[in-house]
Each structure stands twice: as C-alpha cells, then as structure tokens.
Amino acid sequence: MEIAGIDIFGGDYTPDPTNLHNIVELLLTAHIYNQSETLTEDDLPAEIRKHYWDSAGKTVKRPISVRVQDVTSLYGSNNAKQEIKALPFIDFDEFGAEIRFTIPALAKDWFVKQEDAMDQIRMNPVLASFYEESGIGVSYKEATAQVQPKERDREYLNSLVAEIAASDDDVDLLTLVHLIAPEDVRQPMDEMVLTPDQEAKIERIMQAIKHRDYLRDIGLREIGKMLFIGLPGTGKTSAARALSEKLSVPLVEVRLSMITSQYLGETSKNVDKVFELAKKLSPCILFIDEFDFIAKTRMSDEHATLKRAVNTLLKAIDEISLIDDGVLMICATNHPNLLDRAAWRRFDEIVDFPLPNTEMRKKIIDIVLSRVEGDFDTQEIAGMTEEFTGSDLRMVIREAVLRSLTENRTAITQPDLISAVDDFSDRVRLMMMEYTTA
Ligand SMILES: Nc1ncnc2c1ncn2[C@@H]1O[C@H](COP(=O)(O)OP(=O)(O)OP(=O)(O)O)[C@@H](O)[C@H]1O
Ligand SMILES: [Mg+2]
Known part of the structure; x- marks a missing residue:
C-alpha cells in the first residue's frame, strides 16, 4: 500500500486510513500544543480536550503524551500498535507504550497530503495555527470558530462541581439538584417545535444575554426571570435544556418537592444553597420545576418551616440577577392558576406552552x-x-x-x-x- 509516496505496509496487514489519520492528527496536535505556550485548551478539538482534561487545574496540562491506550480510548482502534508501527516517522516505545515522532517535519508533510486532511485541519485550531504559515489556505481564527468551547463539556462542569463540593462541607448539595452539561442535551433547540410567541421570547432573552454589559451599564436589571406555564408534556423542561445547549451554559435543575420533602427542617438552608451553587456555576441556567409547590404550601395548613422556606425562596429569586450574577432563572409550572400575584410579579417573561396545533x-x-x-x-x-x-x-x-x-x-x-x-x-x-x- 502506498500512502503519499511512501510504501510502508508489507505483508497482509491493511491499516484503516481513518485510524491512521486520527493517530497522526492526535500526535501532531500534542506535539504542536506542547511546544506553543500561546495555545490554550480551547484550541484543542473537543474530543482530545475531554480526553486529556485535568480536573484540578481546569485545563489540559502540558506535555500531552500519547500512549496506545489513549488512541484506543479516543478512536476505539484495537490495532493501534500495528498501525503506529507502520508509519516510518513514528517511534514506538514498547515499555511505556508511549508514541512519539522521530522526525516531526516528515509527519507534518505526510499529514497535509492525506485526503480529508484539510477538513481535519480546519476543525483543529492547534493544527491550523501551524499550517497557516505554510500558506495552504487554512486559518487559525476560522478553525477556532469550529471548536465547541470547553464550557459545553461534561468534564468541565464536573471539575467546577468538584471544586465547589470540596469547598463545602455539606455534600448533600448535589443530591438536591440535577446538573446538565450542554453537550448532554439530547434535543437541541432546532428539534423543538415552538410557537412564534415562544420563539420571540427565547430570542429576546438571548439578545439580553448577549448585551448583558450594556444592560448593566444603563441600569436595566429586571430581566432574565422566565416562567414557563403549560400542561404536562408540552415541552417546558425540554425547552429549558435546549436553551442550555444553545447558550453553551450548564443547567441546574431543581424540583421544589425534592428540596422540601427530603430535608424538611433544612429547607430554607437548601434553597439558599441551590442559589449559591447557581451563582458559583455562573454563567448558567437555574431551572426550578414544580414552581406551584410554593402555592400549595401557602394554601394548606403546613408546617411553619415550609412557609419560611417559601419566603426564603421568593427572596432568593428577588436577589438573583441575570445581569449581575449571570444566572438565567426559569421556573416551570403545570398550575399557573395556583400562583398568586406576589409570585407572578417576580417574572419579567411568561412563556405559554399550549397544546400543539x-x-x-x-x-x-x-x-x-x-x-x-x-x-x-x-x-x-x-x-x-x-x-x-x-x-x-x-x-x-x-x-x-x-x-x-x-x-x-x-x-x-x-x-x-x-x-x-x-x-x-x-x-x-x-x-x-x-x-x-x-
Ligand atoms: N413542542 C415540542 N417540540 C418538540 N418536542 C416536544 C414538544 N413538546 C413536548 N415534546 C417532547 O415531549 C417530551 C416531554 O416534554 P417535557 O418533559 O419537556 O414536558 P414538560 O412540559 O416539562 O412536562 P412536565 O410538566 O410533565 O414536566 C419530551 O421528550 C419532548 O421531546
Ligand atoms: Mg418538565
């Protein structure tokens, strides 16, 4: 078999060209990233970044080393050893199982001659930063626009959460909320079927987020609290998740009945903790489901602690701000009729989820x-x-x-x-x- 003018495979073994490209892309990316201090983890393609993510440092540490098991776990290739051996510019250390270039320049020439290489380079800012200089028509800046920011990664969210959990002696916090990273969202906004009114309101909130600094400068802070109302199954939760995907910020999901039922005595404290968590994860979306729960507690002859908790909640809602804290608050309810004026007036945007026509x-x-x-x-x-x-x-x-x-x-x-x-x-x-x- 001949690849870019070099006959490298003797015998029966035919390597998979896609695998080979991936391995060399990974090695090249590691090599260039290790040598350049100006490149950051955001310049790495998401899969590589996620694989080498260092949770404690919240970055990808240099040097990245490439071992056989990295190739296997990244690309699922079981023949990594054999495929690596087939390339003349790669040195393979049997003991440490680490893979290195013997002559990086040769690898750089080989890679750019492969079919699809241009596509790979255009999606990989690290490679684009290198090949840009050779005038083959790729641009670092354009490549950076192709890479999803680290804020979308589950790994990134986990490291933020680990840091918060470490600084907090109460580990129960994470049992109160359900955290969703943007990349975990299964149904993106373009797979949601929305009414024109819903679309307009979502667009408006996106604009507010984009111009957050301006809104702060002019002192317009009463923005960024949405109430989703509609029957069960009309898409309220899905729309909140899709928004998190679209904005590339994590979603903190809370069900009010959860906060109260499990830890009745601690309810007020839990409410405060949830809002604290949202502020620490900022920018993020705080999604409070079953919001009518606060009405139920008020109507019935409930425990005084619950009533206190409801007041704590209303106060916390008043105090959190999209403009100042970077937290977009979305509450959802199936029973808008149960909410009183005090609850309603806290929202600047009411979004109706009607039955679909x-x-x-x-x-x-x-x-x-x-x-x-x-x-x-x-x-x-x-x-x-x-x-x-x-x-x-x-x-x-x-x-x-x-x-x-x-x-x-x-x-x-x-x-x-x-x-x-x-x-x-x-x-x-x-x-x-x-x-x-x-
Ligand atoms: N307008 C819609 N467009 C696309 N999918 C929808 C829409 N409405 C509902 N669905 C689908 O129906 C399922 C249930 O929706 P979802 O959980 O978002 O409803 P909900 O309003 O949050 O309900 P509940 O009040 O019971 O929590 C989801 O899988 C979602 O994909
Ligand atoms: Mg729901």
Missing part, C-alpha cells in the same frame, strides 16, 4: 420519525391527534415502533401509527374514567 403536531411527529424507516403520512396522524401533547405524540410513535418490531419489521406503516393513536386514545379514556369515579 395540527401544524405543530405534524412537525413534532416528523422530527420524532426522522430516523425511522417506513411508509406513512404524518399529516393524517397530525389530523387525528387533537389535544395530544408533544409527549403523547412521542408515546404514540414509540408504540407504533414497538408494534412493528414485534412483527419483525423495522419499517413502520400507517396502520401501525393509526392503531397506536387508537390505543392511546383508549388509555386517555381509562385515565379520565378513573379520575371521575375517584
């Missing part, structure tokens, strides 16, 4: 079915599913897919979907029956 239902169905094979008419299904939420539609589709699988098919059909809708409607009828006789 026919057009939205079709879009949701199309998105869920986008990777499912089959012959079906989603317009017809959208027409049959009046009053279904996004979550109901997902359940219907799951049902249809399972139905086809039990018949040993992966392609679904229109009858699969229609029977799934019928079953679901039956289910709703049963649920209502139980409800009325209870």
Whole structure:
C-alpha cells in the first residue's frame, strides 16, 4: 500500500486510513500544543480536550503524551500498535507504550497530503495555527470558530462541581439538584417545535444575554426571570435544556418537592444553597420545576418551616440577577392558576406552552420519525391527534415502533401509527374514567 509516496505496509496487514489519520492528527496536535505556550485548551478539538482534561487545574496540562491506550480510548482502534508501527516517522516505545515522532517535519508533510486532511485541519485550531504559515489556505481564527468551547463539556462542569463540593462541607448539595452539561442535551433547540410567541421570547432573552454589559451599564436589571406555564408534556423542561445547549451554559435543575420533602427542617438552608451553587456555576441556567409547590404550601395548613422556606425562596429569586450574577432563572409550572400575584410579579417573561396545533403536531411527529424507516403520512396522524401533547405524540410513535418490531419489521406503516393513536386514545379514556369515579 502506498500512502503519499511512501510504501510502508508489507505483508497482509491493511491499516484503516481513518485510524491512521486520527493517530497522526492526535500526535501532531500534542506535539504542536506542547511546544506553543500561546495555545490554550480551547484550541484543542473537543474530543482530545475531554480526553486529556485535568480536573484540578481546569485545563489540559502540558506535555500531552500519547500512549496506545489513549488512541484506543479516543478512536476505539484495537490495532493501534500495528498501525503506529507502520508509519516510518513514528517511534514506538514498547515499555511505556508511549508514541512519539522521530522526525516531526516528515509527519507534518505526510499529514497535509492525506485526503480529508484539510477538513481535519480546519476543525483543529492547534493544527491550523501551524499550517497557516505554510500558506495552504487554512486559518487559525476560522478553525477556532469550529471548536465547541470547553464550557459545553461534561468534564468541565464536573471539575467546577468538584471544586465547589470540596469547598463545602455539606455534600448533600448535589443530591438536591440535577446538573446538565450542554453537550448532554439530547434535543437541541432546532428539534423543538415552538410557537412564534415562544420563539420571540427565547430570542429576546438571548439578545439580553448577549448585551448583558450594556444592560448593566444603563441600569436595566429586571430581566432574565422566565416562567414557563403549560400542561404536562408540552415541552417546558425540554425547552429549558435546549436553551442550555444553545447558550453553551450548564443547567441546574431543581424540583421544589425534592428540596422540601427530603430535608424538611433544612429547607430554607437548601434553597439558599441551590442559589449559591447557581451563582458559583455562573454563567448558567437555574431551572426550578414544580414552581406551584410554593402555592400549595401557602394554601394548606403546613408546617411553619415550609412557609419560611417559601419566603426564603421568593427572596432568593428577588436577589438573583441575570445581569449581575449571570444566572438565567426559569421556573416551570403545570398550575399557573395556583400562583398568586406576589409570585407572578417576580417574572419579567411568561412563556405559554399550549397544546400543539395540527401544524405543530405534524412537525413534532416528523422530527420524532426522522430516523425511522417506513411508509406513512404524518399529516393524517397530525389530523387525528387533537389535544395530544408533544409527549403523547412521542408515546404514540414509540408504540407504533414497538408494534412493528414485534412483527419483525423495522419499517413502520400507517396502520401501525393509526392503531397506536387508537390505543392511546383508549388509555386517555381509562385515565379520565378513573379520575371521575375517584
Ligand atoms: N413542542 C415540542 N417540540 C418538540 N418536542 C416536544 C414538544 N413538546 C413536548 N415534546 C417532547 O415531549 C417530551 C416531554 O416534554 P417535557 O418533559 O419537556 O414536558 P414538560 O412540559 O416539562 O412536562 P412536565 O410538566 O410533565 O414536566 C419530551 O421528550 C419532548 O421531546
Ligand atoms: Mg418538565
């Protein structure tokens, strides 16, 4: 086999060219990163950065060394040893299992001649910084725009959290909240089907975040507290998560019933802790679910500690600010009618999550079915599913897919979907029956 003019493989072994490129890219990236003090961890492609992440230092420490197990864990290549041996400019240390260049210049020439090398360089600022000088039409600046910032990484969030946990003697804090890194979000904003009103409000908050300094300068601080209202399954939680993905900031999810039920006596303290955590993770989104919980405690004849906790919560909401603290607060409720004026007036943006109309239902169905094979008419299904939420539609589709699988098919059909809708409607009828006789 001949690669860029060098015949390097004797015998039967045929290496996988993609693997080979990846290994050399990794070695080159490590080599250049190790030599240049001006490059930072943000210049590394996300996968490499995540792999070499140093939690305590919150960076990727120099020197990066490349070992066989790094190649295996990064690219899943089991033949790393053999493939590495095949390249003449790579030195392989059997004992330490460390891989090094013998003649880096040769590796640099070899790499740039490979098919797809330009694409790899354009996505890798470390490489682009090196090859930019050789005038092959790549730019460091353009490459940096291709790399996701470290703030999206689960590893980055974990190291922030580890630091906070270490400085706090109360380890329970992390049992109160659910932390989500932007890269963990499964449904990005462009897979959410939103009403024009929802889109406009989300756009507005994005603009406010972008111009945070300006808003602070002119003293406009009453911004950045949103209340999401809507029936269960209309997309409130998904939209908050998608926003975290879009803004590349972590999401701190709290359920009010959790804070109170587990640690009743400590509720006020817990509320304060959650807000402290959000400030420490700033910029971030603090998502408080089941917000109507505060109303329930006020109406019923609850424990005095709970009432105190509600006051603590309202006060904490007053005191936190997107403009000053970098915390966007989103609360969500299925029961907006339970909230009194004191709660309502704390939000500058109320976002309604209505039941999807026919057009939205079709879009949701199309998105869920986008990777499912089959012959079906989603317009017809959208027409049959009046009053279904996004979550109901997902359940219907799951049902249809399972139905086809039990018949040993992966392609679904229109009858699969229609029977799934019928079953679901039956289910709703049963649920209502139980409800009325209870
Ligand atoms: N408008 C929508 N566009 C796309 N997907 C949606 C939409 N509404 C709901 N879904 C889907 O339905 C599921 C449930 O949505 P989600 O959990 O966000 O609802 P919710 O409003 O937070 O419900 P709850 O009040 O019960 O917490 C998610 O998997 C989501 O993908
Ligand atoms: Mg929810």
